[in-house]
Amino acid sequence: MKITTFVLAACLLSVSSSAEVVRVETAPAQDIPEYGYQQITGKAYFVVDPKDPRNAVVADIDKAPRNAEGKIEFTADLLAVWPKVGDGNNVALVDVVNRGNTTAFRLNRTAGQNLVGDGFLLKQGFTIICIGWEFDVAGRNGAIRIQVPIATDNANGGAPITGVVKAAFTPDRRDVNYTMTDAAAYPPVDVNDPAATLTVRDGLSGKAQTIARSEWKISGNVITMQAGFEPGRNYEVSYKAANPPVSGLGLIAVRDITAYAKHEAQKHVKYAIGFGVSQSGRFLRTFLYSGMNTDEKGRQVFDGVMAHIAGAARLDVNRRWATPTGLGTYAATAFPFADMAQKDPFSGTTDGLLDNPRARMNQPKIFYTNTGVEYWGGGRSAALIHTTADGAKDVVLPPNERVYFFAGNQHGPSAFPPPEGQGQQKANPTDYWWNMRALVVAMQKWVTDGTMPPASRYPKWSDGTLVKVPALTFPNIPGVQSPKTLTAGVRMSAELAPGSAGAGAPLPFLVPQVDGDGNERAGIRLPEVSVPLATYTGWNFRNSRIGGTDQLVALLGSYVPFAQTKGERDARHDPRRSVEDRYPSRGAYMEMINKAAAALVKDGYLLAEDVAPVTKRAADHWEYARETKN
DSSP states (O other), X not given: OEEEOOOSSSOSSOOOTTOSEEEEEEOOOEEEGGGTEEEEEEEEEEEEOXXXXXXXXXXXXXXXXXXXXXXXXXXXEEEEEEESSSOTTSEEEEEEOBTTBOOGGGGGTOOTTOOOTTOHHHHHTOEEEEEOOOTTOOOOTTOOOEEOOBOEEGGGTSEEXXXXXXXXEOOSSOEEEEEOSTTTTOOBSOTTOTTOEEEEESTTTSOOEEOOGGGEEEETTEEEEEEEEOTTOEEEEEEEEEOOBOTTXXXXXXXXXXXXXXXXXXXXXXXXXXXXXXXXXXXXXXXXXXXXXXXXXXXXXOSXXXXXXXXXXXXXXXXXXXXXXXXXXXXXXXXXXXXXXXXXXXXXXXXXXXXXXXXXXXXXXXXXXXXXXXXXXXXXXXXXXXXXXXXXXXXXXXXXXXXXEETTOOSSOOOSSOOOOSBSSBOOOOOTHHHHHHHHHHHHHHHHHOOOOOOOBOOOTTTTOEEXXXXXXXXXXXXXXXXXXXXXXXXXXXXXXXXXXXXXXXXOOEEEOBOTTSOBOSSBOOHHHHSOSEEEESOOBBOTTTSOTTSBOTTOOEEEEOOSXXXXXXXXXXXXXXXXXXXXXXXXXXXXXXXXXXXXXXXXXXXXXXHHHHHHHHHHHHHHHHHOOO
């Protein structure tokens, strides 16, 4: 690599003596000639003051090694794409990567190493900056990671710090070995430690049983049990580890690279939008709650934030023994849930995600976007971002916040045609990324010229579209297991709230109400959902091949097709109307699809240029539904 200053399109950033980003080493830039863009990859070098009050929120920052000036040094991988000539739209879209992978480029209708796709973000004029922040991402080609120092016991001459690490897992197959991912960064101090434990239980509320220490062993992040792990059962391992990295420096990496791009650039970026998906959406909620949207100089970092499919959850990134890349299933949501301060009925604490002393300054404009998965599964409890802390009633959203619910979607769209997999039903292929394209344009206009974005759309108590699970009116579809048996999980411990803020307390379980087909009534409904050929859910139970059939497949939704004819429907005893009962012809179906798409464009939830691919997908769906034997 050649050493440069941080240059995006001939010096987006330049070194200054007061900078927290002191230099960047980059490979030669690669041209993207069809859009007049360039791409660079490299490594950013950071130096931060542990005594600065803005940095004190980082766990163990006082225990990190310091250089001769008393500062802490660390590095992070970088990928950036920018206009080669001019400033584009003057907006940096800061992609908070997910497990070392980019997320914002999905807006280009692409995945993997090809970032350009149909060039949507480049046509819009965005500068895209991707920075590493997860210390526990496995090293691999193309991974965007951070390298942070190890915390040591400074009171005892820099002695190693040890502590207990826990990791939960649910195997999908019977095997004598299981490779942990959540705690992979923490090898055991002693593989033969008799104090290490392994427990097993059935479901979330089952009683944990301890497995005799002689029956299992651990080496690195691989656990071996000669009797074999049973698929669908819930295991938890606990053991002693050493040398915890200062994980919360990942918050500072995102803060400082963004502030530097905005305020120290020779090639000027006037605005920045933070973009995070799932785990990195949870990062952004943690980032805001921690007060990181104000940098060391008191300047605003993000002008806009798009926290996608994060629910009301935050991330385990800022504590000793943190697991930033961990899924956090049923242990991801801590008080406070909503942006405005509320009194917690369990702990008595009053707090808000943005309404707290750290975060009140420099608040960004915010989009929270979610699917049914974040209401139903994994303890994400999305309803709590727009209800009181006890889930009893709606709250008024602050003026700088919009909430959008993508009805009939799962966490990440599956392939089409919908595939079989680990669920009892086929996976849900509804594709909300078309809506996300419209929303990222709306956010850009909101932060740059104050154009108001589309109105929030989400389920509410006030109109009966948000309900407790027992009140759900999901139809009794043969072969489809009822979701009314599910529970929401419990609160995780709050990282900064006084005490534990009710850690371990049951979370309210509020979900979107459905219509007679089982499709969600509220929210943004793509034409395939408002003019349906199937029932689309945000939940899918584990199938018998992987065990635990009373539990959900993490992050998966369901696709349950309608019967094609009335006779087929009657033979199945399916309560939902058949396709022929709904649509007299393909032409009638497509006419309804086109009207639904036009309504979304009018209301700002779909771009006019994206109507054609959305309606083509609906047409393909019609052919698939008519040709497939259910």
